[in-house]
Each structure stands twice: as structure tokens, then as C-alpha cells.
Amino acid sequence: MARIPAAERRAELVAAAVRVIAVHGVDGATTRRIAQEANAPLATLHYCFAAKEELFAEVFEYVSGQYREVLTRNAVHSDVSTSARALLRGLLEWYLENRDFGASIIELVSWAQRQEGAQAEMVYNEAFATMRTILETAKTAADRSLDSDTIDALTYIVSALSDGFALNWLVFTDRAAAERQIELTVGVLDAWMAANLGTVAAPAADSAPHAPESPEASSERNLRSLVSWVGVD
Known part of the structure; x- marks a missing residue:
């Protein structure tokens, strides 16, 4: 052998x-x-x-590398809104197809917070840096005048939405519901971008030409879409 x-x-x-x-x-x-x-x-x-600590240190490096690879793979080199939308959707679909990996990340982050050192912060800081670089590149390419605080906020929103989706998917394990919730989660991002960036990316599947939509109309449409997911029965 x-x-x-x-x-x-x-x-x-x-x-x-x-x-x-x-x-x-x-x-x-x-x-x-x-x-x-x-x-x-x-x-x-x-x-x-x-030592086991050496193995776990390498596990953190591996997890961090996988996360960065997903972000890099979903960098569409477009405008800021389209780029943010692609990053979020890419993360959500990755979590959907790699449930064990998502479970491991949550376990590792929880464990790391109880230890000395900053391994959990390392994973998040590297992910934030990668995401921010992609969005900054999109901003420059589109010649958008977005300030640093707005890019930071957008980076946080994408991260928080993907984390929330991952945890919900781990808890309920309902794939059909999770697939619908991907659209809901992307819709939340769209609503935030419409309110804070003044533009919002159109869904990838919608290729038909449309007249330009005002930020106010886009925001209202997205918020109506979000409310429609709330049931009372």
C-alpha cells in the first residue's frame, strides 16, 4: 500500500x-x-x-479558509448592491449544501469563546476583511461615493443574515423551508440596501427589462414582500 x-x-x-x-x-x-x-x-x-490544541488551531485555519473561498468564489465584480446580494446568496446556498460545516463553525466559535486567545475573532475578522475588500472593489468599479461606515455596515448585514440563516437551518432542518427562506433573507438585504444605498440589485432570475424604480418604491416593495411572509394562522 x-x-x-x-x-x-x-x-x-x-x-x-x-x-x-x-x-x-x-x-x-x-x-x-x-x-x-x-x-x-x-x-x-x-x-x-x-497536541489536540495544534489540531484545533489548524481546524480554525481550515474553516477560515473555506469561508474566504466561498466569498471569493461569489465575487461577481459588479456594482455594490449586486456584489452584496451575490455574496449573501452564495453563503446561504453554501450553508444549505454543507450543513455539517455550518454546525462545526457554530460549535467551534462557541468553544473558542470559552478559551484563551482570539481564534473565533480571527475567523470573523478574516471573513470581514475579505468581504469588505470585495465590496470596496465593487464601489470603486462603479464609482460610487459610499463612505467607509456604510461599507462596514453592509459587511455586517451580510454576515449577520447568513449567520442567522445557518442557525435556523441547523435547528429546523427543513430544506424546503430553507430554500424559501433564502429568498426571504436576500429580500431583507434588498430592503436595507434600498433604504441605505438608494439602489437595489434585481433578482438574478429576472432578466426582463424594466423601467428604473425609485429607491422609495423599491424599499416599499421589498418591505411588502417581507411582511407577506408573516402568517397569523
């Missing part, structure tokens, strides 16, 4: 740790379970990682 290179084995163990954390939580992610999930001898895990 061919010997697996150490770097490849480390990557397999990190990915296995993410899957184990999703099911058993951080406290239940024992080295034995992680090794079994990776189909590797326990001795191999201890050879690759001198």
Missing part, C-alpha cells in the same frame, strides 16, 4: 475533525473519533499533531 504523504494525512485529519465536531461537538471530538473518521491509526494522528 502506498504511503500517504504527511501533508495529505494532516488535511484528511483536519477535515475529519470538522465532521466529528458537527456530530459530537468540540468536547466529544476525541482524537480516537477523529482518527476513526479519517480512517487512520490513532498513532498517525499523534504523529501529525503533537
Whole structure:
């Protein structure tokens, strides 16, 4: 049997740790379970990682890298509104297709907040920096005069909406409902952008030409759409 290179084995163990954390939580992610999930001898895990803390540090790096990759993949290099909408939709669809990964992120962030250090902040700060760079690039390309505070607020809104969706999806696990809620969540972003940016991106599926819509009309339309999701029965 061919010997697996150490770097490849480390990557397999990190990915296995993410899957184990999703099911058993951080406290239940024992080295034995992680090794079994990776189909590797326990001795191999201890050879690759001198301590469990070293493994978890690499898990955080992996999670942060995956999040940045999703953002970069969904950077459409368009105007600010279209770019923000694409980032949010990309994150929501990623969480929908990678439920275990979302569970792992929440577990890891909760665990990290109880430890010394700033690993959870690192994940968020790197995600914010990536998202902000994409939106700043869109602002420059479109020659929009948006101030730094507005870009920061938009970055926060996209992050908060995606986090809320991820948690709701983990709790209820209703895929049909989650698919509808993607549209609702993007609609919330549209309403915020209509009120704060003065423009809002049209849904990607809507390719028919339309007359320009005023910010006030766009905001009112989006708010009506949001209210329509609220049932009383």
C-alpha cells in the first residue's frame, strides 16, 4: 500500500475533525473519533499533531479558509448592491449544501469563546476583511461615493443574515423551508440596501427589462414582500 504523504494525512485529519465536531461537538471530538473518521491509526494522528490544541488551531485555519473561498468564489465584480446580494446568496446556498460545516463553525466559535486567545475573532475578522475588500472593489468599479461606515455596515448585514440563516437551518432542518427562506433573507438585504444605498440589485432570475424604480418604491416593495411572509394562522 502506498504511503500517504504527511501533508495529505494532516488535511484528511483536519477535515475529519470538522465532521466529528458537527456530530459530537468540540468536547466529544476525541482524537480516537477523529482518527476513526479519517480512517487512520490513532498513532498517525499523534504523529501529525503533537497536541489536540495544534489540531484545533489548524481546524480554525481550515474553516477560515473555506469561508474566504466561498466569498471569493461569489465575487461577481459588479456594482455594490449586486456584489452584496451575490455574496449573501452564495453563503446561504453554501450553508444549505454543507450543513455539517455550518454546525462545526457554530460549535467551534462557541468553544473558542470559552478559551484563551482570539481564534473565533480571527475567523470573523478574516471573513470581514475579505468581504469588505470585495465590496470596496465593487464601489470603486462603479464609482460610487459610499463612505467607509456604510461599507462596514453592509459587511455586517451580510454576515449577520447568513449567520442567522445557518442557525435556523441547523435547528429546523427543513430544506424546503430553507430554500424559501433564502429568498426571504436576500429580500431583507434588498430592503436595507434600498433604504441605505438608494439602489437595489434585481433578482438574478429576472432578466426582463424594466423601467428604473425609485429607491422609495423599491424599499416599499421589498418591505411588502417581507411582511407577506408573516402568517397569523
